[in-house]
Amino acid sequence: MGNNLISVNNVSVNFDYQENFISKKQKIHAVNNINIKIQKGSFFGLVGESGSGKTTLGRAILGANKISSGNVIFHDDERDYDLTNMNKQDLKEYRKKAQLIFQDPYAALSPRMTVRDIIAEPLEVMKITNSRQETDERVRDIAAKCRLNIEHLRRFPHAFSGGQRQRISIARALVSNPKFIVADESVAALDVSIQADILNLLKQLQTELNLTYLFISHDLSVVAHVCDVVAVMYLGHIVEMGPSRQLFKNPKHSYTKALLSSIPSIDPEKRSEAIELKGEIPSALHPPPGCVFRTRCPNPGIDCKGGEIKMGLTEVEPGHWVDQCCAL
Amino acid sequence: MSHLLEVKNLDVKFDTDEGRITAVENISLSVDQGEVLGIVGESGSGKSVTAKSIMKLNPGNTSYNEDAEIILDNENVLQFTSKQDLKKIRGGKVSMIFQEPMASFAPAIKIGAQMVEQLLIHKKINKDEAKSISINMLKRVGIADAEKRFNQYAFELSGGMRQRAMIAMALSTMPKLLLADEPTTALDVTIQAQVINLIKDIIKEYQMGVIFITHDLGVIAQVADHVAVMYLGSVVEKGPVNEILKNPKHPYTKGLLQALPDINNLDAPLSPIPGNIPSPLDRPTGCVFRTRCPHHNPEGKDGKIEMKLIEVEPGHWVDQCGIKCGQNG
Incomplete structure (x- = not known):
């Protein structure tokens, strides 16, 4: 498949939900019929509010959530991995190649392990290295790349600040030499001055180690800054997708427009230009039929108000896809 | 006219097992009726401690300095000790909105x-x-x-x-005074926009004074009339919101603005402030920001310049060490 590293084809993820043990089982449609291609070496951004399904999609691509329908293909150099149809051996191999960086660096690191042990654990678990010496070498190597001092390795996580802890998490994710990284809200818990540092580090590591990222975030200004391609999610659907500059300069979907206008502007003279969205994101148990955004849409068309228009992306400009309800 | 709230020379210290921590040092602030004072700063800068002092909500190991005053409606809150008096301020004259509504x-x-x-x-x-x-x-x-x-x-x-x-x-x-401690941080942007508009409407309607604490300069730009920038327990710069955001003088304020990703200017590089915020246990002497300051002047670097706010333009106060450093870059 040429330049793509990941192909997500018609993927849906449903969860079973039962309010209490006598009530009927229901389905939560967390992710619906998603198609994305992530190119090698790209910084792919996934934005949306809480409850939009971005984390579920990220985890599904890593094989951490069960995919209900559709498939995910990981195009490695020699062979393709089909995530929906993998045996244990393949899954083990895949784990080495795709890793996750978590949101909260305070919860992600075991307080009882030294930094060296934390970073070395993936190597030991996946049996990548054969001797302690080799493990140590790789740990030191990746720690240096993530700008951690060698003497830090002997300490425990409590001795570190949020930014340093996030660097430890990054080192742990990268030590197995993966090709694909899912960074799930990896800078959300950090102060702005530190956030900039971690974003720069991720960028630098990308070129150094040939990484491909899926960067999940709710912060549009961060995504606009670091990502090449962005997909905007709402209630389990991608409503708009395209090269990030193009998408942010010329958003087509009314949800993207509203999101962009909601970012509080740093200029005190530009107050309250936000397109205010009424209400909140509906429950994924009972998504509105047709366009999922129509219940909050500030300017719905006559057709989509009734829910007659089905969800589906159309290409409005080369590479820029918008849900057909808003593209019309 | 006297202010609704006036905080004068406030120090807040905590006695802990590891020693005495200075959480807030020599802070002076004022809020008028119908005015929003924004306090910005990173985690650990003492924003919440300052706000909690106004309601005397800090824990039992807290000590305030003797010459500090927190004058609310012509009464010194720090001298309140009886439950009856404290009840009058907590929830009566002053109300607080917290960050995590589930926990409150x-x-x-x-x-x-x-x-x-x-x-x-x-x-x-x-x-x-x-x-x-x-x-x-x-x-x-x-x-x-x-x-x-x-x-x-x-x-x-x-x-x-x-x-x-x-x-x-x-x-x-x-209440006459509302303390809003990161009230929109846990919310999605579209909901945040709703809540900010709501708070602004209500301030106008009831003419109350507000202290709005946040780490988000964008939110500050949207709601505040005046801003105080805090770092490691000290106010390093304060003034009208337009002045602070458009004409910052202190290197820390400048650093914060440069580290912020701006959606309207995607070509600007993100420049982090080097280093980490020091532990309050070893708070630098002299200028608190000198360990991370990118443009420090020689005396400031050695900690020889005391922290002191100087008025550079009407209403715009900057720490004296920061003025010198600010001129360097």
């Missing part, structure tokens, strides 16, 4: 009952009156089906709705 409501008591309870403490009214005030307030903050929500528990409400209920509860006693 009792989980096993209905929202309505919690709202009525605090009204009965502060106002001489009966239960039915308190109930109607609460329901009106819930309607005022934009909660649909206020009567139904009144009889629900906090977990039954969504995040944005909970924050609205929290605001309704804080405002129902008609």
Whole structure:
């Protein structure tokens, strides 16, 4: 498949939900019929509010959530991995190649392990290295790349600040030499001055180690800054997708427009230009039929108000896809 | 005219096992009626401690300096010791909105009952009156089906709705001063925009003074009239919001602005402030920012310049060491 590293084809993820043990089982449609291609070496951004399904999609691509329908293909150099149809051996191999960086660096690191042990654990678990010496070498190597001092390795996580802890998490994710990284809200818990540092580090590591990222975030200004391609999610659907500059300069979907206008502007003279969205994101148990955004849409068309228009992306400009309800 | 709230030379110290920590040092602030004072700073800069001092909500190991004054409505809050006096400020003259609305409501008591309870403490009214005030307030903050929500528990409400209920509860006693501690941080941007507009409307309507604490300079630009920038327990720069954001003088304020990703200027590189915020246990002497300052002047670097705010333009105060450094870059 040429330049793509990941192909997500018609993927849906449903969860079973039962309010209490006598009530009927229901389905939560967390992710619906998603198609994305992530190119090698790209910084792919996934934005949306809480409850939009971005984390579920990220985890599904890593094989951490069960995919209900559709498939995910990981195009490695020699062979393709089909995530929906993998045996244990393949899954083990895949784990080495795709890793996750978590949101909260305070919860992600075991307080009882030294930094060296934390970073070395993936190597030991996946049996990548054969001797302690080799493990140590790789740990030191990746720690240096993530700008951690060698003497830090002997300490425990409590001795570190949020930014340093996030660097430890990054080192742990990268030590197995993966090709694909899912960074799930990896800078959300950090102060702005530190956030900039971690974003720069991720960028630098990308070129150094040939990484491909899926960067999940709710912060549009961060995504606009670091990502090449962005997909905007709402209630389990991608409503708009395209090269990030193009998408942010010329958003087509009314949800993207509203999101962009909601970012509080740093200029005190530009107050309250936000397109205010009424209400909140509906429950994924009972998504509105047709366009999922129509219940909050500030300017719905006559057709989509009734829910007659089905969800589906159309290409409005080369590479820029918008849900057909808003593209019309 | 005297200010609604005036904080003068406030130091807050905590006694801990590892020693005495200076959380806040020599802070002076004032808030007028109908005015929003924004306090910005990173985690650990002492924003919340300052706000909590106004209600004397800091824990038992806290000590305040003797010459500090917190004058609220012509009374020095720091001299209040009796429960009766403290009750007057906590929830009466001053209300607080917290960051995490789930943690601020009792989980096993209905929202309505919690709202009525605090009204009965502060106002001489009966239960039915308190109930109607609460329901009106819930309607005022934009909660649909206020009567139904009144009889629900906090977990039954969504995040944005909970924050609205929290605001309704804080405002129902008609406080003179509202302390909002990161009230929009846990919310999604679209909900954040709703809540910010709501808070602005309400300030206008009730003419209360507000201290708005946040780490988000964008939010500050949207709501505040005046801003104080805090770093490691000290105010390094304060003034009118336009001045601070458009014409910052202190290297820390400049650093914060440069580290912020701006969606309108995607070509600007993100420049982090080097280093980490020092532990309050080894607070630098002299200028607190000197260990991370990118443009330090030689005396400031050695800690020879005391912290002192100087008025550079009418109403715009900057730390004297920061003025020198600010000129370097």
